[in-house]
Amino acid sequence: MLNETVRTYLKQNPQYKTREETDVFFPYASSFSYVGMLDDMARFIQDNQLKETEAWKAFVQQFRTDVDTAANAWRGEYWGKMMRGACITYQYTRDAHLYDILADTVLDMLTTQDDLGRYSTYSVEGEFNGWDLWSRKYVLLGFLHFHEICTDPVLREKVLESAKRHLDYIIEKIGNGAGQKKITQTSDIWGGVNSSSILEPVMRMYNATGKESYLTFAAYIVQEGGAASGNIFQMAYENERMPYAYPVVKAYEMMSCFEGLLEYYRVTKIEKWKTAAINYAKGIIKTDVTVAGSCGCTHELLDHSAMTQTLTSYRGRMQETCVTVTWMKLCMQLLCLTGDIVFAEEIEKSIFNALYGSINTMKSPHNGGLMFDSYSPLLKYHRGMAIGGLQTLNGIYFYGCCAAIGAAGTGFAPQFTLQSTKNGLVMNTYAAGKIHTVSPQNQSVLLNVETEYPVEDTVKITLSMQQEETFELLLRIPAFAKSAEVLVNGYAGQAVPGSYCSLHRTFKDGDVIELRFCVAAQIIPAQPNPEDPDSEKHIAIKRGALVLARDAQVTDDVGQVLHYQNNIYLKKINSVNLTTQCQYIVSTDQGDATIMIDYASAGKTWDKNSEMECWFPIAEY
Numbered sequence: 001m002l003n004e005t006v007r008t009y010l011k012q013n014p015q016y017k018t019r020e021e022t023d024v025f026f027p028y029a030s031s032f033s034y035v036g037m038l039d040d041m042a043r044f045i046q047d048n049q050l051k052e053t054e055a056w057k058a059f060v061q062q063f064r065t066d067v068d069t070a071a072n073a074w075r076g077e078y079w080g081k082m083m084r085g086a087c088i089t090y091q092y093t094r095d096a097h098l099y100d101i102l103a104d105t106v107l108d109m110l111t112t113q114d115d116l117g118r119y120s121t122y123s124v125e126g127e128f129n130g131w132d133l134w135s136r137k138y139v140l141l142g143f144l145h146f147h148e149i150c151t152d153p154v155l156r157e158k159v160l161e162s163a164k165r166h167l168d169y170i171i172e173k174i175g176n177g178a179g180q181k182k183i184t185q186t187s188d189i190w191g192g193v194n195s196s197s198i199l200e201p202v203m204r205m206y207n208a209t210g211k212e213s214y215l216t217f218a219a220y221i222v223q224e225g226g227a228a229s230g231n232i233f234q235m236a237y238e239n240e241r242m243p244y245a246y247p248v249v250k251a252y253e254m255m256s257c258f259e260g261l262l263e264y265y266r267v268t269k270i271e272k273w274k275t276a277a278i279n280y281a282k283g284i285i286k287t288d289v290t291v292a293g294s295c296g297c298t299h300e301l302l303d304h305s306a307m308t309q310t311l312t313s314y315r316g317r318m319q320e321t322c323v324t325v326t327w328m329k330l331c332m333q334l335l336c337l338t339g340d341i342v343f344a345e346e347i348e349k350s351i352f353n354a355l356y357g358s359i360n361t362m363k364s365p366h367n368g369g370l371m372f373d374s375y376s377p378l379l380k381y382h383r384g385m386a387i388g389g390l391q392t393l394n395g396i397y398f399y400g401c402c403a404a405i406g407a408a409g410t411g412f413a414p415q416f417t418l419q420s421t422k423n424g425l426v427m428n429t430y431a432a433g434k435i436h437t438v439s440p441q442n443q444s445v446l447l448n449v450e451t452e453y454p455v456e457d458t459v460k461i462t463l464s465m466q467q468e469e470t471f472e473l474l475l476r477i478p479a480f481a482k483s484a485e486v487l488v489n490g491y492a493g494q495a496v497p498g499s500y501c502s503l504h505r506t507f508k509d510g511d512v513i514e515l516r517f518c519v520a521a522q523i524i525p526a527q528p529n530p531e532d533p534d535s536e537k538h539i540a541i542k543r544g545a546l547v548l549a550r551d552a553q554v555t556d557d558v559g560q561v562l563h564y565q566n567n568i569y570l571k572k573i574n575s576v577n578l579t580t581q582c583q584y585i586v587s588t589d590q591g592d593a594t595i596m597i598d599y600a601s602a603g604k605t606w607d608k609n610s611e612m613e614c615w616f617p618i619a620e621y
Contacts, residue, residue, distance in 0.1 A: 002026065002422045005438040013148050015204035018266040024339035025419040025426055027332075032092060034433035036452075037581065038414040041356055042092055045410045048363065049371040049403075050086045050098055056105040058393040063112035066123035072130020072189075075391045076121035078404045079109060080138030085407025087145035092414050103155065106146050109139075110162055117165030128173060128186040133195035134253075136170060139163075140201035144208070160208060167205055170198070171217045183221055184228040190250040191227035197253055199260025203267060218264055222273070226257045233261055237276035242287045244302040251288075251296045252322045254280075255330045262333045274337070281334055284327070285346060291524055291540045291614060292357065292376060292547055292599055293350035294319035295327055299375075300388070309378050310526040310535040310615050319376040320388055321402035324354040325409040332416065335428070339421075341500055344428045345479055347416055351429075352454055353547045355409045356600035358402070360384075366606035368398065372406035377603070379538075380559040380613040384606035418447070424471035426500065429545075430459045430515075440471045454545035455582045455598075457481075459515040468508040474500040480544050481517040488513055519544045521568045521586075526615065538615040541568055541586065541596065548586065549602035549614040553578050555595045562616045563590035578604070590619075 059079035119139040143163040150156040184192035206214035225231025229247035265273040288305040297308040299317040335343035367384035374388030389401025430453040446464035479498035495501040526538040567589040580601035587593040603612035
């Protein structure tokens, strides 16, 4: 049975109340005290972005105007999008200063609701066009995520009541009734999938309030099919084409629609919609996830990215950070719902490569000084190439869509490591530090984790607990491991890579669990592409969870042909020139040798002096 701490959390946050009935894994049952990359990135973004009060003021100010009306723009998305990420980050760091900043901006935002109940950066005359409904979706999500962390019952209720007025106005105006506008006609952009993605917060509002009109509106959105050009939900259920072949291929917005479809399934239990979401995600895994764990190599579009990622003409805008984070979030939904390890593998790939690679750790002005890059190169190129979703605010400030979404990824990453199950606990990835959690019998358990994962291949977990207790501990054995060994108090057993190792036993204070992974260089050949025969003359190299890259700051070999036939050898070395997670001398069976670093650290001067690549041209033999 699910432990009382998790059940209480679900009860206190009714937007999640149906999950006990449907899900396999459950988040947010623990507190974490980590050291290393997962902690560093979450706190870097918290301290350098989320505590920037001028940004919050600028975001709120947009709602006191109709600034987006004329150009059908999206300034209205920034507040809710970054509020969601900030609240997720707070759930990890529990930083009191951050909470105060968020409470202040929520109070400021509440003053912008008009007499009709609207939060919009569009005029009444120009509303429900362009990105208006999309931005209103983010207002709902921002309020719902703050509602989840809010400690003031009066403010908590005020936020929910305000959100209800906001949604009630939308439902009055959108639908198939007389004088209403169809949801797929509220935007002429990407077939209206941006508007249809409001399905997720609508369902969360239904769970939080029990208002039947919200469930009715959600059913209407699903019935409309997500896009004017075709029913994407039905296409996913039928599974006769891959997502890149849908009539709409805007990756981020479509993924958001399927997040909403999963929330709809959790309430209605209509199995076809669960099947549809799984089919959609597994189709993306098959054809559209890049080696770095993002999607979309034609800027933000699904385009059979597994194949197009090595097109030699594709060196510019690709792998949008908005797509990376939303892909992680969709995979997390499916991991919780199914317990299928494939989704954990995808999340880890995205975190340690595409997500962390996008963070502007030097606060470089080359990408406008924003904390996240919008795009990440794979072939020889540099970071900071453009600011996606750029809008000026108040004439002097500017922001971008990827900068606003990134914190949802960095805040979520450390919390992905450990979850609860109905029979115990599950560890999805590994980080050094302490985890305070609870057992199925609601006993406090401390997990002390010693590891340098993903750079190194051993993990040691020591349990501290008051009483013996029998429960199950699931440990993810990464698919990249050639073999793996799990030891409990020194007694060894084999584990299968690409699966969860189940330890169902009576645990006691002082128990020690050790994991040992056998890891070698993994060579990934490019997929053949008829549009560009040269594109398949590339390989990528991974070492465990990390994609390796060449960087102009540490080697002159960027862009040079790698003479390779069958084997690659890695020799770890100390850091040269740059602060990195790892550096290797990479040698080939044809006598070439070059220095490579982890992809997330590469290109971090954000200019052409630090060109980078993780697909390497190879010679033919």
